[in-house]
Amino acid sequence: MTDHTTEQPVSLENRRPRPAAGHDPARHDPAPRDAGPRRLTRAWQALRPLTTPLGIAVKYTSLLIAVACALIPLVSVFLAAFKSHEEFATSDPLAPPGNWFNLENFVVAFTRGGMLQGFVNTTIILAVSLVGTILIGTMTAYAVDRFEFRGRRLVMGAFLLATLVPAVTTQVATFQVVNGLGLFNTRWAAIVLFMGTDIVSIYIFLQFMRSIPRSLDEAAMLDGASRLTIYARIIVPLLRPAIATVVIIKGIAIYNEYYIPFLYMPSRDLGVVSTSLFRFMGPFGAQWEIICAGTVLVIIPTLIAFLLLQRQIYSGLTSGATK
Amino acid sequence: MSGTSHLAAHSDATPSATAVPPGNTPGQGRRRRRRISFDKASFFAVALLLPLAVYVVFVISPFVQAVYFSMTDWSGFTADMAFVGLDNFARLLGDEKFLRAMLNSALLAVVVPTVTIAIAIAVATMVTVGGSTTGGVRGVRGAGFYRVISFFPYCVPAIVIGLVWAQVYDPSRGLLNGVLTGIGLDGMADFPWLGDTRTAMAASMFVIVWSFIGFYTVLFVAAIKGVPGEIYEAARLDGASRFRTAVSITVPLIRDNVRTAWIYLGIAAIDSFVYMQAMNPGGGPGYSTFVISQDLYQTAFSKGQFGYATAMGVVLALVTLLFAAVVFLVDRVTGGGDDVRGHA
Numbered sequence: 001m002t003d004h005t006t007e008q009p010v011s012l013e014n015r016r017p018r019p020a021a022g023h024d025p026a027r028h029d030p031a032p033r034d035a036g037p038r039r040l041t042r043a044w045q046a047l048r049p050l051t052t053p054l055g056i057a058v059k060y061t062s063l064l065i066a067v068a069c070a071l072i073p074l075v076s077v078f079l080a081a082f083k084s085h086e087e088f089a090t091s092d093p094l095a096p097p098g099n100w101f102n103l104e105n106f107v108v109a110f111t112r113g114g115m116l117q118g119f120v121n122t123t124i125i126l127a128v129s130l131v132g133t134i135l136i137g138t139m140t141a142y143a144v145d146r147f148e149f150r151g152r153r154l155v156m157g158a159f160l161l162a163t164l165v166p167a168v169t170t171q172v173a174t175f176q177v178v179n180g181l182g183l184f185n186t187r188w189a190a191i192v193l194f195m196g197t198d199i200v201s202i203y204i205f206l207q208f209m210r211s212i213p214r215s216l217d218e219a220a221m222l223d224g225a226s227r228l229t230i231y232a233r234i235i236v237p238l239l240r241p242a243i244a245t246v247v248i249i250k251g252i253a254i255y256n257e258y259y260i261p262f263l264y265m266p267s268r269d270l271g272v273v274s275t276s277l278f279r280f281m282g283p284f285g286a287q288w289e290i291i292c293a294g295t296v297l298v299i300i301p302t303l304i305a306f307l308l309l310q311r312q313i314y315s316g317l318t319s320g321a322t323k
Numbered sequence: 324m325s326g327t328s329h330l331a332a333h334s335d336a337t338p339s340a341t342a343v344p345p346g347n348t349p350g351q352g353r354r355r356r357r358r359i360s361f362d363k364a365s366f367f368a369v370a371l372l373l374p375l376a377v378y379v380v381f382v383i384s385p386f387v388q389a390v391y392f393s394m395t396d397w398s399g400f401t402a403d404m405a406f407v408g409l410d411n412f413a414r415l416l417g418d419e420k421f422l423r424a425m426l427n428s429a430l431l432a433v434v435v436p437t438v439t440i441a442i443a444i445a446v447a448t449m450v451t452v453g454g455s456t457t458g459g460v461r462g463v464r465g466a467g468f469y470r471v472i473s474f475f476p477y478c479v480p481a482i483v484i485g486l487v488w489a490q491v492y493d494p495s496r497g498l499l500n501g502v503l504t505g506i507g508l509d510g511m512a513d514f515p516w517l518g519d520t521r522t523a524m525a526a527s528m529f530v531i532v533w534s535f536i537g538f539y540t541v542l543f544v545a546a547i548k549g550v551p552g553e554i555y556e557a558a559r560l561d562g563a564s565r566f567r568t569a570v571s572i573t574v575p576l577i578r579d580n581v582r583t584a585w586i587y588l589g590i591a592a593i594d595s596f597v598y599m600q601a602m603n604p605g606g607g608p609g610y611s612t613f614v615i616s617q618d619l620y621q622t623a624f625s626k627g628q629f630g631y632a633t634a635m636g637v638v639l640a641l642v643t644l645l646f647a648a649v650v651f652l653v654d655r656v657t658g659g660g661d662d663v664r665g666h667a
Contacts, residue, residue, distance in 0.1 A: 059449060066446060067472050069533065073487050074475060076498055093490070093498045136377065139370035147367055155375070162382045163587075164647050166594050168616045169636035172392060172399065172629055173385035196381030200587075202374075227366035249538075256480035258597065274480045288490070295483050302478040307471065314545050 074299075081105055081293035088289040105293035109280070113294055117269065118276035125187055125261075125272065126254050129194035133201050133250055134243055141205035141239075142231050146217060163199045171263075178264060189264035190272075194254050201246040208242035209235070244312030252302055273298050386640075392633040399629030411634035421635065423610050424618045425642070427524065428593045431614065432646050434528055435592035436585045439535045444581075446473055446536070447543035448569050452555055470544060477537040485601020488530040492516040492602075523607040531598050535591070539584050546577040582654050589646050593639070596620070615639045 072094070080088055082097035082105070109115055144152060167174075174193070175184075183189040212235065220230050236243075258274040265272075271279075277294045280287040393411055397404035415421050450466035476484065491498040494515040503511040516526040550573070558568045574581065596616035599607075606613030615635060623632035 063446075063449065063469055066442075067469065070472050070475055070537070072498065073491050074479070076491070077487055092501060093496070094501070136374040140374040143367055143370040147363075147371075149367075155371070158383070159378070162378065164590065164643050165382075165386055165640045166590065166616070166636070166643055168594065168596065168619055169633075169640040170382075170385035170389045171636070172623065172633055173388035174381065176388065177381065177385055192377070192381060196377040226362045228362075231366070231370070252478065256478075258480060258482045274482065277480075277483065291483075291486070295479070295487075298480065298483070299478050303475070306474055306478065310471075314541070314548065 077292045077295050080289050081296045083289050085287070085289055105290045106297065109277075109290050109294035109297060113276045113279045113290070114268065114271050115273065115276045115294060115297060118271050118273040121187065121270055122255060122272045122274075125190050125194070126251060128187075129191045129254060130247055130251060132191065132195040133198050134246060136195060137198070137201040137205045137246065138236055138239055138243070139231070140202050141209045142235050145206060145209040146214070159199045159202060167259075175263070183264075185265055185267050185270065187265065187270060190257075190260050193260055193264070194250075194257075198250060201250055204246055204249075205239060205242050208239055212238050241312055244309055248305060248309045248312075251305065255298075255302060389633050389636055392630055393637045394634075395630040396628075397630040397633075398627045399623060399632075400627055404630065407630070411631050412638070414631065415634060415638060420610060420613070421615070421618055424606075424613045424615045425638075427611070427613055428595070428615045428639075428642065430524070431528065431531070431592040431595055432589045432642075435531050435535070436588035438528070439532045439539055439588055440581060440584055442532070443536050443539035443543050443584075444569070444574065444577075446540045447547055448573055450540075451544055451547040452573070470540070473540045474537040476534050477541075479534070481534060481597040482601055484530065484534045485598045488533075489517065489602045492526055494518070517602055517612075518608055520608045520611045523603065523611045527595075527599060527602055527607070527612050530602065531592060531595060534598070535588060539588070542580060542584060543577060546580040547573060550576045578654075582650060585650050586647050589650065590643055593643055593646065615642070 076093040079094065079097055082100055082102050083091065084098075084102060084104070087098055144155060178184055178189050178193070183192065216234055216238075217230050220234055225233070256274060258278075261270070261272045261275050277291055277298065280290045280294070392404075394406060394408055395404040396407050396410075446469065450470050479487075492515075494500060494513045497516075499516065500511050500514060503514075514522075516522050554572060554576070555568065558572050563571065593614075594616050595614050599612055599614050599617055600620075603612050606617060616639065619632045619635045619639065622628050622635060626632075
């Protein structure tokens with residue numbers, strides 16, 4: 001993928017000059033919905049936070065609707081997790097559970113659903129494939145960005161192509177390869193597939209890499225550092241924000257992935273978090289309240305990880321994304 | 324892949340001083356030290372050839388095999404397969420169910436990215452530069468809250484999202500009809516959102532969009548934060564309205580991100596397997612939500628026609644490539660790749 005945002009000459013001279021004078025230059029609020037209230041700028045400034053009824057109303061109403069859309073289905077899942085089977089079948093989805101301390105569903109999900117085993121397997125797969133992805137991704141990015149070689153465009157094109165070929169296209173053949181290597185029904189099946197097919201993280205590293213000055217490597221090289229030393233002591237530490245970004249994005253994707261574990265690791269002992277949820281879809285109808293409890297258990301670690309790593313994600317994406 | 328040996332041969336050759344870098348990163352010196360060392364060559368080999376090897380084994384070779392399988396009548400359960408040339412592809416052209424699936428996937432590829440990106444940019448703008456406080460660039464009050472909330476759906480596994488929304492849309496005891504009757508729309512009491520040909524696709528699309536918005540909001544927030552605040556200040560000085568600032572400044576400046584998002588979203592939307600399978604495993608009323616990946620799955624695993632199913636997969640890959648090409652083309656035609664002036 002080629003990058004085009006170069007020096008960002010916004011050329012504001014091109015914009016039609018407008019006579020409406022006297023806007024405070026330190027204010028910027030280009031909310032897309034309310035095109036009108038340019039003239040209100042001054043009022044906003046003076047009477048904030050009470051005024052600009054329209055602008056604020058539109059803005060916050062739309063945000064609140066968005067919040068409701070995002071949250072309500074999840075709230076109903078959360079509430080259902082505390083309900084008994086009968087209660088779930090009869091009560092309104094948004095009605096609070098009769099007993100907030102009914103943890104029965106969580107216990108059942110954890111024990112009979114094998115979620116403990118699921119968490120163990122997921123953790124192992126997650127840790128190994130993340131380390132692998134980061135090693136492969138950073139090394140590739142270093143090689144592609146800092147070495148001159150003639151096949152570079154070809155390599156990048158090949159990686160790009162891989163993002164464009166849907167997984168289902170190659171599913172049967174991938175299965176043959178995994179099976180042929182004797183990885184079927186082992187954790188390695190998921191691990192190699194997560195590592196080998198991850199092009200997005202290579203891109204994130206590559207874009208971030210461009211913001212690391214070459215003079216750093218060159219200085220280190222003059223001091224006699226080997227490439228490996230430069231990679232390990234300079235590049236990897238500087239890529240830390242990008243690594244955090246990849247850890248969270250890739251981590252969540254692996255954690256939530258249902259299809260690969262389902263297809264390649266059918267053994268019950270190898271169940272992961274996402275597949276263990278579906279032990280309750282059973283032949284006698286789905287036990288929704290237990291699936292809901294399991295879902296709550298599954299979401300919590302992801303949310304905590306996101307909240308903790310939020311800052312790094314943004315800084316990682318910022319430097320990576322703008323170049 | 325022939326490139327592997329080609330690369331190896333070049334790894335220890337004198338680097339060409341005129342090598343064109345991918346992407347333009349002006350201002351960075353491209354002068355390299357013309358030194359061939361064991362250090363360089365060996366590190367290069369490990370750093371590039373190892374990833375390439377993994378990639379070739381697990382990505383390229385299955386693809387090449389898939390192309391071959393698509394020209395056979397392989398059932399998948401026995402080792403027998405006869406080469407049938409392009410028969411499978413000819414058969415696809417007359418397969419009405421498949422053509423319907425193609426149409427649905429194409430519709431998803433157009434609608435889902437457009438809607439998702441529009442909403443994600445709107446939310447990202449509000450939480451970054453939409454604020455009404457004086458001082459530096461900042462978002463609306465409670466920006467952090469909205470940002471975190473919008474990310475919630477991304478934390479939920481896709482399959483769970485599909486199943487949860489299937490419950491929400493449930494005609495008799497679903498959340499949606501409950502809310503609608505609650506606000507007085509009694510006509511919606513038993514409306515089957517996923518069982519009516521008029522609404523099934525739109526309802527499914529809504530769910531897919533819902534699941535993607537959080538992540539793309541995060542992406543655009545990060546991108547907008549990379550835009551210097553002075554640009555927004557200048558726009559304001561020039562008297563640009565807020566809508567105009569969003570369209571003429573924000574979007575052009577994060578254009579690369581938008582294009583990338585468009586491609587990833589399109590690919591995800593063309594696939595859509597997990598969502599569709601969770602909400603309407605049979606393909607929906609009148610196959611109105613049936614997508615290529617579902618057809619492929621049924622053909623391969625229920626009907627035992629692996630050769631034919633793989634042909635569908637190859638067509639799916641071609642559709643995806645075509646989609647990416649169109650996105651790049653539109654981007655180029657509308658002035659991307661030079662600077663934002665043409666757009667502003």
